[in-house]
Amino acid sequence: MQSFHKCTKLVTQCVSSFTLPVVREMAQKSVARATIDKGHSSWDENIRPVYMDAQATTPMDPRVLDKMLPYLGSYYGNPHSRTHAYGWQAEDAVEKARKQIADLVHADPREIIFTSGATESNNLAVKGVARFYGGKKRHVITSQIEHKCVLDSCRALENDGFDITYLPVQKNGMVCLDELDKAFRPDTSLVSIMFVNNEIGVKQRVSEIGSMCRERKVFFHTDAAQAVGKIPVDVNEMKIDLMSVSGHKIYGPKGIGCLFVRRKPRVRVEPIINGGGQERGLRSGTLPTPLIVGLGAACELCGEDMEFDSKHVEMLSKRLIDKITASLGGVTRNGDAVHTYPGCINLSFSHVEGESLLMALRELALSSGSACTSASLEPSYVLRATGSDDVLAHSSIRFGIGRFTTVEEIDYTAEHVIDQVNKLRDLSPLWEMEQEGIDLSKIEWTQH
Amino acid sequence: MARNQLAKLYKQLLEESAKFSDYNFRCHSVRRMKYCYEKHLNETSDEKLEAIVTKAAKDLQVIQRQVVVGRLYAVEHHILDRDPTT
Numbered sequence: 001m002q003s004f005h006k007c008t009k010l011v012t013q014c015v016s017s018f019t020l021p022v023v024r025e026m027a028q029k030s031v032a033r034a035t036i037d038k039g040h041s042s043w044d045e046n047i048r049p050v051y052m053d054a055q056a057t058t059p060m061d062p063r064v065l066d067k068m069l070p071y072l073g074s075y076y077g078n079p080h081s082r083t084h085a086y087g088w089q090a091e092d093a094v095e096k097a098r099k100q101i102a103d104l105v106h107a108d109p110r111e112i113i114f115t116s117g118a119t120e121s122n123n124l125a126v127k128g129v130a131r132f133y134g135g136k137k138r139h140v141i142t143s144q145i146e147h148k149c150v151l152d153s154c155r156a157l158e159n160d161g162f163d164i165t166y167l168p169v170q171k172n173g174m175v176c177l178d179e180l181d182k183a184f185r186p187d188t189s190l191v192s193i194m195f196v197n198n199e200i201g202v203k204q205r206v207s208e209i210g211s212m213c214r215e216r217k218v219f220f221h222t223d224a225a226q227a228v229g230k231i232p233v234d235v236n237e238m239k240i241d242l243m244s245v246s247g248h249k250i251y252g253p254k255g256i257g258c259l260f261v262r263r264k265p266r267v268r269v270e271p272i273i274n275g276g277g278q279e280r281g282l283r284s285g286t287l288p289t290p291l292i293v294g295l296g297a298a299c300e301l302c303g304e305d306m307e308f309d310s311k312h313v314e315m316l317s318k319r320l321i322d323k324i325t326a327s328l329g330g331v332t333r334n335g336d337a338v339h340t341y342p343g344c345i346n347l348s349f350s351h352v353e354g355e356s357l358l359m360a361l362r363e364l365a366l367s368s369g370s371a372c373t374s375a376s377l378e379p380s381y382v383l384r385a386t387g388s389d390d391v392l393a394h395s396s397i398r399f400g401i402g403r404f405t406t407v408e409e410i411d412y413t414a415e416h417v418i419d420q421v422n423k424l425r426d427l428s429p430l431w432e433m434e435q436e437g438i439d440l441s442k443i444e445w446t447q448h
Numbered sequence: 449m450a451r452n453q454l455a456k457l458y459k460q461l462l463e464e465s466a467k468f469s470d471y472n473f474r475c476h477s478v479r480r481m482k483y484c485y486e487k488h489l490n491e492t493s494d495e496k497l498e499a500i501v502t503k504a505a506k507d508l509q510v511i512q513r514q515v516v517v518g519r520l521y522a523v524e525h526h527i528l529d530r531d532p533t534t
C-alpha cells in the first residue's frame with residue numbers, strides 16, 4: 001500500500017503540470033478514481049448506506065403509508081363516479097386531502113389542483129399563465145437558479161416568441177430585489193422565483209417579491225417543492241398567486257403534487273393536459289386516489305410536526321457543519337448562511353474533486369447537486385450563477401438532512417467526510433503547495 | 449384517570465416503536481414518542497388529556513400495523529444498525 005501511495009503521488013504530480021486546465025482536470029479525475037476504486041473493492045451488498053440526500057427525495061413516512069393502504073386495496077373507486085358508493089368514498093378521500101393541503105399553506109381547498117408532481121405544476125404555472133395572457137403580455141421573469149423544469153418551460157415559451165428575463169443571483173444565491181424591480185415591464189405577466197433552492201438551500205425573500213408583484217398586478221408563482229411542509233408558508237400573507245408542491249419531498253408518495261392557483265384575484269391558466277375536464281378543466285385525467293390521500297396525510301403530518309422536525313433538522317445541521325469545519329480547513333459553504341433551509345447544506349472542499357469524494361464515500365448516499373444533473377460531470381449551473389468558479393463548483397457536495405436522519409448518522413457522516421477529504425488532499429500536490437504558502441493563482445504551468 | 453391511561457399508552461407506544469425493523473423509522477418513532485410524552489406531561493385539563501389519549505391510542509394502532517408491514521419484505525440492513533430486530 002505504501003508504494004501504491006507513492007506511485008499515485010508521482011502520477012498526480014505529473015498530471016497536475018498539464019497546461020490546459022481541462023486536460024489537467026480530466027487527468028486528475030481519472031487518477032483520483034483509480035485510487036478510490038482500489039481502496040473500495042469490497043462493498044457489502046447487504047448493507048444500506050446512510051441516506052443524506054433529502055433534497056432528491058425523502059422516504060415515505062409509515063404514517064402516510066398507513067393512510068394510503070386502504071385506497072390501494074378495498075377502496076378502489078373512481079373519485080369521479082357519481083352514481084355509487086365506490087365513487088363517493090374515493091371522492092370524500094380526495095376532498096379531505098385537498099383540505100389537508102390547503103390548511104397547511106392557508107389556502108382554500110378549491111385553489112388546489114392535483115398534478116403528477118412539482119415538475120408538472122411548474123410547467124402548468126409558467127406555460128399556462130404566459131399562454132393564457134399571451135395575447136397582450138409577452139414577458140416572464142424568472143431566476144437563473146430555478147429548477148430545470150422551470151427553466152425549460154421558459155425556453156419553450158421563448159420558442160413561442162415570449163421574452164424571458166433570467167435574473168442573476170448574488171454571491172449568496174439571493175435574487176437582488178433591485179434587479180427584479182428593474183426587470184418589470186408593462187407586458188410582464190408572470191414572475192416565477194423558487195422558494196427554497198434544491199442545491200444550495202437558499203430561501204428567497206418570497207414575501208417581498210410577492211408584494212412587488214401584487215403592486216404591479218403581475219402574477220407571482222413560486223416553486224415551493226423544497227419549502228412547503230418544512231417551513232411555514234402562508235399564500236395570503238406572502239401574496240403568492242401560484243405555488244408548486246411535490247409529495248415525495250415531504251415524506252409522501254412519488255408521482256403526486258399540486259399547484260395552488262389563487263381565486264381572488266383570479267388567476268387564469270391555460271391547461272396543458274386536455275380531456276375529461278377534471279380539476280376545473282385545468283388538469284384532466286382520473287385522480288390517483290391513493291397518492292392524493294398520501295399527499296394529504298403527508299401535509300397534515302408536516303403541519304403537526306413542523307416544530308419538532310425543524311428543531312431536529314436545525315440541531316443536526318449545526319452539528320454537521322461544526323464537526324466538519326472544526327477538523328478541516330478550506331471548506332466553503334455555498335449559499336447564504338442565514339436565508340437558508342438548514343436541511344440543505346452545500347459545501348465545497350478546496351482541492352478535492354466532488355465526484356471523487358462521492359465515490360470514496362460509498363457508505364454515504366450523497367450527491368453533488370440535483371439528481372437530474374448528477375449523471376453529467378458539468379459543474380452545477382446553480383453554483384455557477386452564484387459566481388463560484390468551476391474548480392470550487394466541481395468540489396461541492398450537498399448534504400440533505402431530514403425528519404428521519406439521526407444524530408448517529410450525522411457523526412458518522414462527518415467522520416467519513418473528514419477522513420476521505422484528508423486522504424484525497426494527501427494525494428494532491430496543489431493542496432500541499434498551498435499549505436506551504438504558495439499562491440496557486442500566480443503559478444505558470446509549463447508543459448513537459 | 450386519563451393521566452394514568454396516558455402514561456400506560458406512552459409506554460406501549462415506546463415499546464411498539466422500538467419494533468420497527470427500519471433503523472430510521474425506529475429511531476424517529478421512539479424520539480417522537482418521548483417528545484410527545486414530555487410535551488403532554490404537565491397537561492392538567494381533563495378534556496385535553498382525553499383528546500390526547502384518543503390520539504395516542506390511534507397512533508398505537510398505526511405503529512402496530514406499520515411494524516408488521518415493515519417486516520413483510522426483507523431489505524438490506526442499515527450500516528449503523530447494530531441491533532436489527534428482524
Ligand SMILES: Cc1ncc(COP(=O)(O)O)c(C=O)c1O
Nearest residue numbers: 117118119147198223225226246
Ligand atoms: C425545487 C424543485 N422543483 C421541482 C422539483 C421536481 O419535483 P417532482 O419530482 O415532484 O416533479 C424538484 C425535485 O426534483 C425540486 O427540488
